[in-house]
Amino acid sequence: MTDPSHPPQPTAAGGRSASPGITTTGTTTSRRANRRTVALMLTPALLLLALFLVLPFLLSIGLSVTNYNLLNRRAVTLFVGLANYASILEDERFWQAAWNTARFALVTVPVQSALALLLAVLVNSGLPGRNLFRGVYFLPTVLSMAVVSVIWAGLLRAPQGVLNALVGTLSGGVLGPYDWLGDETLAMPTIIVLSVWQGVGFQMVIYLAGLQSINAELYEAARIDGASRFQQFLHITLPSLRNTHVFVVLATTVLAFKLFGQVDVLTQGGPLDSTNTLVRYLFNSGFREHRVGFASAASVLFFLLVLGITLVQRALVREDREI
Amino acid sequence: MAPVSLRQIRKSYHELSVIHGIDLEIADGEFIVFVGPSGCGKSTLLRMIAGLEEITGGDLTIDGVRANDQSPVERGVAMVFQSYALYPHMTVRDNMAFGLKMAKADRTLIAQRVAEAARILHLERYLDRRPSALSGGQRQRVAIGRAIVRHPKVFLFDEPLSNLDAALRVNTRLEIARLHRDLGNTMIYVTHDQVEAMTLADRIVVLNGGRVEQVGTPAELYERPANRFVASFIGSPAMSFLPAQIAALDGGRLTLALADGRPIPTHHRASEATRLGDPVTIGLRPEHLAPDGPGSAALPVEIQDIEYHGDRRFLYASAPGANGLTMAIPGGRPFQVGDRFDARFDPTALHVFDGAGVALPV
Ligand SMILES: Nc1ncnc2c1ncn2[C@@H]1O[C@H](COP(=O)(O)OP(=O)(O)OP(=O)(O)O)[C@@H](O)[C@H]1O
Numbered sequence: 001m002t003d004p005s006h007p008p009q010p011t012a013a014g015g016r017s018a019s020p021g022i023t024t025t026g027t028t029t030s031r032r033a034n035r036r037t038v039a040l041m042l043t044p045a046l047l048l049l050a051l052f053l054v055l056p057f058l059l060s061i062g063l064s065v066t067n068y069n070l071l072n073r074r075a076v077t078l079f080v081g082l083a084n085y086a087s088i089l090e091d092e093r094f095w096q097a098a099w100n101t102a103r104f105a106l107v108t109v110p111v112q113s114a115l116a117l118l119l120a121v122l123v124n125s126g127l128p129g130r131n132l133f134r135g136v137y138f139l140p141t142v143l144s145m146a147v148v149s150v151i152w153a154g155l156l157r158a159p160q161g162v163l164n165a166l167v168g169t170l171s172g173g174v175l176g177p178y179d180w181l182g183d184e185t186l187a188m189p190t191i192i193v194l195s196v197w198q199g200v201g202f203q204m205v206i207y208l209a210g211l212q213s214i215n216a217e218l219y220e221a222a223r224i225d226g227a228s229r230f231q232q233f234l235h236i237t238l239p240s241l242r243n244t245h246v247f248v249v250l251a252t253t254v255l256a257f258k259l260f261g262q263v264d265v266l267t268q269g270g271p272l273d274s275t276n277t278l279v280r281y282l283f284n285s286g287f288r289e290h291r292v293g294f295a296s297a298a299s300v301l302f303f304l305l306v307l308g309i310t311l312v313q314r315a316l317v318r319e320d321r322e323i
Numbered sequence: 324m325a326p327v328s329l330r331q332i333r334k335s336y337h338e339l340s341v342i343h344g345i346d347l348e349i350a351d352g353e354f355i356v357f358v359g360p361s362g363c364g365k366s367t368l369l370r371m372i373a374g375l376e377e378i379t380g381g382d383l384t385i386d387g388v389r390a391n392d393q394s395p396v397e398r399g400v401a402m403v404f405q406s407y408a409l410y411p412h413m414t415v416r417d418n419m420a421f422g423l424k425m426a427k428a429d430r431t432l433i434a435q436r437v438a439e440a441a442r443i444l445h446l447e448r449y450l451d452r453r454p455s456a457l458s459g460g461q462r463q464r465v466a467i468g469r470a471i472v473r474h475p476k477v478f479l480f481d482e483p484l485s486n487l488d489a490a491l492r493v494n495t496r497l498e499i500a501r502l503h504r505d506l507g508n509t510m511i512y513v514t515h516d517q518v519e520a521m522t523l524a525d526r527i528v529v530l531n532g533g534r535v536e537q538v539g540t541p542a543e544l545y546e547r548p549a550n551r552f553v554a555s556f557i558g559s560p561a562m563s564f565l566p567a568q569i570a571a572l573d574g575g576r577l578t579l580a581l582a583d584g585r586p587i588p589t590h591h592r593a594s595e596a597t598r599l600g601d602p603v604t605i606g607l608r609p610e611h612l613a614p615d616g617p618g619s620a621a622l623p624v625e626i627q628d629i630e631y632h633g634d635r636r637f638l639y640a641s642a643p644g645a646n647g648l649t650m651a652i653p654g655g656r657p658f659q660v661g662d663r664f665d666a667r668f669d670p671t672a673l674h675v676f677d678g679a680g681v682a683l684p685v
């Protein structure tokens with residue numbers, strides 16, 4: 001709609017309708033050539049995706065209705081229908097793993113996202129040494145989870161690890177020593193802290209990119225309007241990062257559900273299954289117990305679960321394409 | 324509404340000094356325009372008045388109170404930015420209400436002020452839209468509305484029209500002039516467009532390299548530019564310049580000699596430093612030089628370019644010792660590139676600048 005008090009400007013209208021796409025001006029032949037180029041460039045990526053993602057997934061759907069077993073090669077592989085699914089859903093250890101995974105995700109997603117945003121804002125605020133901090137926070141992200149876990153295993157050792165020494169000294173010997181990984185109530189919180197520490201740098205970098213794309217004049221306008229630093233954060237920064245929030249929360253959720261490495265190295269799912277996770281559950285049944293059909297069914301269930309959560313999240317927080 | 328006073332205002336970024344001590348008294352309700360070439364410090368000066376940029380030295384007083392260390396809100400200023408800087412995730416209504424909300428104003432007062440601004444700026448129909456669903460001109464008016472609702476003492480504008488196309492620019496220029504008439508606030512307006520400066524300003528401040536070249540009404544700057552910089556900056560098309568020499572100083576009035584020796588008697592007086600034989604520059608507005616005008620002085624010219632502007636034409640010509648002389652003539656007699664003739668001018672209408680570019684007194 002145009003304002004009646006200002007006649008529509010031909011330049012503005014022209015600028016809007018002429019999209020940068022090639023198709024608006026292209027003839028049929030050039031459009032066909034264009035389509036061929038697109039297909040040609042997409043093919044390698046699509047082939048790889050098909051080979052390493054779609055095909056294995058279809059295979060596991062197929063395997064999930066069999067009793068295929070890696071060790072028992074000579075036994076005939078039989079169609080068992082939904083028997084694998086039924087026994088998974090009856091398995092208490094599955095539900096324990098699902099609950100642990102959910103617990104982990106429910107804490108890490110908000111905590112890690114909020115912490116990442118806080119660090120990004122601090123690093124972005126022009127404090128001295130900000131490049132150093134950016135590097136320091138990002139460093140754990142580039143380390144392999146196995147390496148991180150081994151380092152932390154040393155720190156967390158009970159009763160004479162570094163962390164226990166620290167807690168003991170700070171509390172004047174009143175607190176500790178704690179068995180960080182061996183105690184049923186402490187193991188999961190410990191895993192959560194370690195995971196947040198390791199992963200927060202990744203989200204921080206994404207938030208940093210988001211922060212740097214905010215028009216600096218908005219903050220000046222807000223200063224003129226009398227907004228304090230905190231009000232600027234609330235009314236400019238947070239809403240401007242909407243699309244970044246959506247991405248960070250989705251990505252962190254998926255990463256949280258994939259929890260495996262640190263648990264497998266540090267606690268082997270224990271004590272008493274208190275840190276066992278869905279990925280570790282299906283990994284164990286497939287590669288340690290060699291029940292491939294059973295594990296495939298677990299992985300299909302896992303896929304459906306993550307898909308469902310992602311869809312719900314997407315529906316709740318829609319990306320705002322207007323901004 | 325408030326007077327604003329600048330005393331020896333300076334700005335430097337670390338070692339680099341960009342504003343070198345500016346003195347200026349702005350009266351209550353005055354419309355002041357800062358004009359000057361790119362990089363001369365217009366925005367920096369405005370942003371220091373706004374409170375967005377720290378003042379390195381000097382005193383800024385708004386409404387009788389020293390404002391150097393006050394926040395923008397304490398100063399009572401509102402600002403319209405070149406890129407509008409509207410909050411993209413807020414509706415037009417919320418954009419305009421934001422400042423009052425931050426000030427914890429009463430809700431009915433906010434609603435009333437927003438309605439008032441929307442009425443003045445013809446924005447009633449767009450109050451629930453986001454800025455992204457508005458045209459450039461509408462966004463500009465929202466930005467102005469955001470400034471109006473706060474009833475500021477001083478309005479600040481930083482090149483508010485430069486993102487609009489030509490037709491809309493004229494329109495919005497008129498709206499801003501009307502706004503100033505209706506509200507009567509002190510307004511400080513930055514532009515590099517001398518037409519905007521001439522049409523809007525009560526007084527213009529011409530800046531160059533972080534210094535004030537001249538302060539005056541549009542007519543003063545046009546008719547009595549203090550130096551060659553102001554003379555060439557104000558006026559479109561620009562003033563033409565001719566080299567000359569001081570040929571005689573009879574009775575205080577100067578007689579100049581053009582490059583070909585032709586004598587030109589003028590109204591101008593010598594300054595103390597003027598000596599016989601000094602090189603000077605003659606300045607002529609396009610409307611004061613004509614192919615067959617009434618003037619008593621003649622200048623042999625050759626036409627190099629012709630521009631048709633509908634109501635009139637601009638002839639660009641060369642003369643002995645000078646290029647790019649501009650004449651503005653009404654339609655009528657046809658001219659062609661290469662034509663030679665004696666252009667005429669009135670010696671009392673010309674400007675004379677000494678070797679340092681300073682205007683000689685009349
Ligand atoms: N943050 C800064 N650090 C160093 N120098 C700066 C900074 N901001 C501005 N300057 C310098 O100050 C001078 C004045 O800049 P300013 O933006 O006020 O110019 P302007 O007159 O508004 O120009 P324009 O018409 O292009 O907007 C310029 O030479 C610029 O390079």
Ligand SMILES: [Mg+2]
Nearest residue numbers: 365366367481
């Ligand atoms: Mg500027």
